[in-house]
Amino acid sequence: MFAGLAIACSISMVYHKNPLYSAISLVGVFISLACIYVTLAAPFIAAVQVLVYAGAIMVLVVFVIMLLNLDEDKPLTNLRYLYAVGAVLGMTLLAQTFFIFYAVTKTPNTPVENSTAGLTLNIGKSMYTEYLLPVEIVGILLLMAIVGAVIMSRRLSQPQIELVKAKEDFEAYQERHDY
Amino acid sequence: MEQVIKTVFPIVVLFAGATVAFGAVMGVVAYTVLAERKVLGWLQGRIGPNRVGPWGVLQPFADLFKFIFKEDIAPDKSTKFVYYLAPIVAVTAALIPMVVYPFGPPIISVDWSFLPFGLGEGISRLPLVLAQIDVGVLFVLGVTSVGVYGIALAGWSSNSKYSLMGGLRSSAQMISYELAMGASVLGVVMLSGSLNLSDIICAQIYSPYKWFIIPQFIGFLVFLISAFAETNRVPFDLPEAETELVAGFHTEYSALKFALFFMAEYVNMFTVSVMCVTLFLGGWYVPGLSHIFQFGTIPYALISVGAFFLKIFLFLFLYIWIRGTLPRFRFDQLMSFGWKFLLPVAIANVILTIVAIWAWNVMGWSQAVPCSN
Numbered sequence: 001m002f003a004g005l006a007i008a009c010s011i012s013m014v015y016h017k018n019p020l021y022s023a024i025s026l027v028g029v030f031i032s033l034a035c036i037y038v039t040l041a042a043p044f045i046a047a048v049q050v051l052v053y054a055g056a057i058m059v060l061v062v063f064v065i066m067l068l069n070l071d072e073d074k075p076l077t078n079l080r081y082l083y084a085v086g087a088v089l090g091m092t093l094l095a096q097t098f099f100i101f102y103a104v105t106k107t108p109n110t111p112v113e114n115s116t117a118g119l120t121l122n123i124g125k126s127m128y129t130e131y132l133l134p135v136e137i138v139g140i141l142l143l144m145a146i147v148g149a150v151i152m153s154r155r156l157s158q159p160q161i162e163l164v165k166a167k168e169d170f171e172a173y174q175e176r177h178d179y
Numbered sequence: 180m181e182q183v184i185k186t187v188f189p190i191v192v193l194f195a196g197a198t199v200a201f202g203a204v205m206g207v208v209a210y211t212v213l214a215e216r217k218v219l220g221w222l223q224g225r226i227g228p229n230r231v232g233p234w235g236v237l238q239p240f241a242d243l244f245k246f247i248f249k250e251d252i253a254p255d256k257s258t259k260f261v262y263y264l265a266p267i268v269a270v271t272a273a274l275i276p277m278v279v280y281p282f283g284p285p286i287i288s289v290d291w292s293f294l295p296f297g298l299g300e301g302i303s304r305l306p307l308v309l310a311q312i313d314v315g316v317l318f319v320l321g322v323t324s325v326g327v328y329g330i331a332l333a334g335w336s337s338n339s340k341y342s343l344m345g346g347l348r349s350s351a352q353m354i355s356y357e358l359a360m361g362a363s364v365l366g367v368v369m370l371s372g373s374l375n376l377s378d379i380i381c382a383q384i385y386s387p388y389k390w391f392i393i394p395q396f397i398g399f400l401v402f403l404i405s406a407f408a409e410t411n412r413v414p415f416d417l418p419e420a421e422t423e424l425v426a427g428f429h430t431e432y433s434a435l436k437f438a439l440f441f442m443a444e445y446v447n448m449f450t451v452s453v454m455c456v457t458l459f460l461g462g463w464y465v466p467g468l469s470h471i472f473q474f475g476t477i478p479y480a481l482i483s484v485g486a487f488f489l490k491i492f493l494f495l496f497l498y499i500w501i502r503g504t505l506p507r508f509r510f511d512q513l514m515s516f517g518w519k520f521l522l523p524v525a526i527a528n529v530i531l532t533i534v535a536i537w538a539w540n541v542m543g544w545s546q547a548v549p550c551s552n
Contacts, residue, residue: 044317047321
């Protein structure tokens with residue numbers, strides 16, 4: 001049921017011309033995905049899905065769409081090229097899905113002993129023991145991203161602006177006097 | 180026949196519980212509106228509503244009927260579907276967290292075997308919670324964050340400049356303060372070792388200080404301030420600042436759709452009060468009550484539920500009090516306060532808590548908390 005909802009939402013996301021409708025449909029996809037996670041006994045992932053994707057990222061997207069107020073009828077350029085890229089990516093995804101499906105059917109069907117793997121405690125434990133290295137790498141990557149964002153959005157302070165100005169003036173002076 | 184009754188019975192009980200909880204929340208919300216008008220009147224040297232019933236006690240119903248019978252107007256150039264969707268989203272997202280409110284302690288003393296058809300078999304405890312969700316705190320935070328869409332979409336779809344400004348302001352504000360709110364809760368989660376609201380209350384009972392407000396005072400203050408911002412209340416009510424935006428995001432809404440937004444705001448107030456009480460003030464726990472009544476008996480449960488609601492009323496009163504007292508922030512003040520002050524303080528609180536817990540473990544003072552539902 002939730003999968004059907006997710007598929008319906010994603011179709012409406014792709015086919016709507018209005019970017020805001022697409023964004024709302026994407027929120028629908030995220031929420032139905034969260035419901036699927038709950039049925040798969042992974043409540044933590046579900047809550048984080050709603051909190052991060054639906055609650056934060058998509059709000060930001062909606063915010064930007066509202067702020068920009070995009071034209072609805074503007075035709076997309078380079079559509080052919082995008083179609084080709086989309087086809088390649090879609091085929092890759094399809095191949096991957098079939099591969100996973102194949103791998104799952106090949107493996108012996110072992111019943112899950114206890115469905116506690118999705119609990120918060122166990123996720124935390126395995127993150128800091130079994131998967132410590134990936135967690136640390138992701139942490140460093142995110143830190144780099146944060147630092148990058150800060151540097152990109154930083155405005156120069158007044159003394160620095162004066163310094164830059166003085167340098168430019170000096171260069172202009174040099175040019176004029178033919179050093 | 181008996182089999183059918185046995186399968187249907189738990190569902191009926193659940194529905195009954197949901198109805199009672201919904202009724203209680205709605206009653207509190209309706210009378211918060213009246214209390215707000217009364218207390219504001221009192222703070223401003225007026226009388227407040229006093230015509231409908233004695234002391235105006237029937238005023239909420241009069242308001243409701245007025246909203247129902249008013250003409251339902253939709254602006255000509257609005258985006259109709261989104262325009263009608265927005266209040267529904269707002270009120271749904273506000274009401275969903277109700278399923279994890281821990282209203283009171285479980286009742287375990289009653290023998291349910293008197294029920295016909297052997298329905299009471301195997302039932303030893305009646306929890307006063309609708310659902311024991313393992314990630315209750317995250318659930319509440321996530322669902323309330325979805326409520327932003329109601330406001331943002333309402334602002335966008337009304338096709339009016341005031342509404343759009345209100346919607347933009349509210350989405351910016353709610354994204355900013357959600358971070359501080361989540362970070363301020365982390366300290367409590369670390370102290371209790373669980374995200375389940377009932378487990379957090381249990382951990383407070385077994386902790387030496389009974390209420391987490393004592394070790395987590397900074398977290399409590401940050402949570403309270405960001406709660407005011409999350410619910411768009413004074414002094415952070417910029418999305419609906421009357422003096423500059425007419426009524427903000429709900430300028431173009433009338434009749435029942437406006438009532439839904441109004442209701443969503445008050446239910447959100449109730450939700451953050453419940454979170455405050457549960458996380459920092461021990462929830463339904465009354466210190467020393469177990470000396471008078473035994474845990475799990477009906478009087479114990481009733482008094483605990485009463486205490487829970489009393490604590491919530493204190494917070495609702497605080498909301499109204501502050502509305503009558505403080506002026507509104509400017510928008511840039513609001514943003515820089517959220518990002519440059521609240522968030523660093525919340526993160527510092529997290530680090531402080533980590534260090535404190537580590538020190539306690541090193542000194543060997545920590546004790547295992549026997550909480551699990």
